[in-house]
Amino acid sequence: MALIEAAGILxxxxxxxxxxxVVQRTKHLHPASLNADGLLTQSTSDQMFDDLFHSLDWxxxxxxxxxxxxxxxxxxxxxxxxxxLGYLQAIEHYGGSPVRLALLGIRKATYYRNKRRxxxxxxII
Numbered sequence: 288m289a290l291i292e293a294a295g296i297l298x299x300x301x302x303x304x305x306x307x308x309v310v311q312r313t314k315h316l317h318p319a320s321l322n323a324d325g326l327l328t329q330s331t332s333d334q335m336f337d338d339l340f341h342s343l344d345w346x347x348x349x350x351x352x353x354x355x356x357x358x359x360x361x362x363x364x365x366x367x368x369x370x371x372l373g374y375l376q377a378i379e380h381y382g383g384s385p386v387r388l389a390l391l392g393i394r395k396a397t398y399y400r401n402k403r404r405x406x407x408x409x410x411i412i
Contacts, residue, residue: 358408374401
């Protein structure tokens with residue numbers, strides 16, 4: 288039932304194929320043992336995914352992020368919307384200055400076009 292409800296949702300997996308990988312990925316978690324009983328616990332799983340999200344610098348489940356995605360994809364579905372999401376992420380990371388974005392190869396015309404498109408979605412940068 289849970290798999291059916293999760294259809295279309297972003298999925299992350301962590302694969303521990305051999306003993307060396309298990310030890311390397313779990314040594315800071317101090318599991319009770321390196322067998323299934325010690326590793327396959329909710330707290331170990333939660334900590335491993337917290338570490339993954341921290342390394343990606345991403346906070347899953349933020350309602351404001353989901354609202355932003357929905358508003359962009361409603362106005363600009365498809366690749367244009369996805370490009371705007373990437374552009375918005377670049378602005379959040381590098382700042383909204385056209386001069387700084389030019390260092391990434393983003394032209395001023397692209398900056399102002401995307402700024403106008405984001406405004407159409409209700410997002411002011």
